[in-house]
Amino acid sequence: MRRKIPSNSALMAFEAAARHGSFSRAASELSLTEGAISRQIARLESFLETTLFERVGNRVRLLPNGERYAAQVREILDRLERDSQLLMRQPSGSASLDIATLPTFATRWLIPRLRGFEERHPNITIHLAERMDPFVLTGSGFDAAIHFDHPAWAGMRIHHLLNEVLIPVCHPALLERKKTNILDDLPRLHRWQNPDAWHQYAQDTGLTLTNPAIGARYDLHIMLIEAALSELGVALVPRLYVERDLLDGRLIAPWPASNVLSKTFCLILPEPLRLSRTPIQNFAHWLIQEAKSAGGHSVNISQT
Numbered sequence: 410m411r412r413k414i415p416s417n418s419a420l421m422a423f424e425a426a427a428r429h430g431s432f433s434r435a436a437s438e439l440s441l442t443e444g445a446i447s448r449q450i451a452r453l454e455s456f457l458e459t460t461l462f463e464r465v466g467n468r469v470r471l472l473p474n475g476e477r478y479a480a481q482v483r484e485i486l487d488r489l490e491r492d493s494q495l496l497m498r499q500p501s502g503s504a505s506l507d508i509a510t511l512p513t514f515a516t517r518w519l520i521p522r523l524r525g526f527e528e529r530h531p532n533i534t535i536h537l538a539e540r541m542d543p544f545v546l547t548g549s550g551f552d553a554a555i556h557f558d559h560p561a562w563a564g565m566r567i568h569h570l571l572n573e574v575l576i577p578v579c580h581p582a583l584l585e586r587k588k589t590n591i592l593d594d595l596p597r598l599h600r601w602q603n604p605d606a607w608h609q610y611a612q613d614t615g616l617t618l619t620n621p622a623i624g625a626r627y628d629l630h631i632m633l634i635e636a637a638l639s640e641l642g643v644a645l646v647p648r649l650y651v652e653r654d655l656l657d658g659r660l661i662a663p664w665p666a667s668n669v670l671s672k673t674f675c676l677i678l679p680e681p682l683r684l685s686r687t688p689i690q691n692f693a694h695w696l697i698q699e700a701k702s703a704g705g706h707s708v709n710i711s712q713t
């Protein structure tokens with residue numbers, strides 16, 4: 410069935426006019442006449458059967474439905490331009506994957522391991538983008554996502570990778586300076602998205618925390634880790650993010666972990682995992698094996 414999509418010329422004219430708020434400036438950018446821009450937008454409005462601009466004399470202003478459509482068109486054109494440029498630069502026979510992931514997971518766990526994937530598959534380039542919140546994978550432009558389990562992934566193939574078990578860590582110099590390892594006597598660091606974490610940790614472990622909510626707050630786990638490395642306090646972070654720091658002695662963890670605060674990292678794929686060696690299947694098989702080697706497990710929990 411033929412797709413009902415406006416012409417590229419009309420969309421580019423509309424996006425430029427919407428961005429500049431002017432047909433004449435859009436015409437200058439696209440090396441067209443103002444009349445040509447006006448005709449392209451008139452054709453687009455006729456195609457969509459809706460008015461996108463309000464004409465006031467020689468000026469134009471986007472209507473509310475035009476503003477929404479302009480934002481959507483701009484995002485699509487930006488992605489199309491980016492993907493086209495990437496494809497133009499790729500050597501013949503190579504491939505690339507766009508993976509959405511949590512920023513700290515990428516920085517502290519995935520990126521340090523990507524050299525192993527590169528050595529196995531030198532013709533596949535991995536592009537990583539940060540996505541803090543779950544999203545609809547279909548139509549997003551991403552080949553896969555690495556995230557926590559969530560209803561947004563309905564209909565996708567979900568593979569459990571690693572458990573996120575939170576553990577308190579700090580720089581050894583902090584305990585030397587404070588002359589104590591009693592958690593209640595040390596400054597504690599918090600994550601904005603999980604304000605009750607220390608309270609839940611105290612309940613689970615039985616350790617006394619007089620004021621569990623007091624302490625500096627940070628947006629990301631990577632910020633908490635850097636704050637702990639800078640001797641600012643004790644951070645409650647996923648153990649998998651700090652295993653190397655613990656082995657090297659940059660951080661210590663003299664307190665117990667809490668299983669109550671655990672989550673599970675998942676690989677989300679739009680299609681079932683197969684033995685075929687397409688780029689995304691190669692990446693998925695490699696990632697699952699890396700997770701198993703790190704002590705994780707992979708279970709396909711989606712049957713749809």
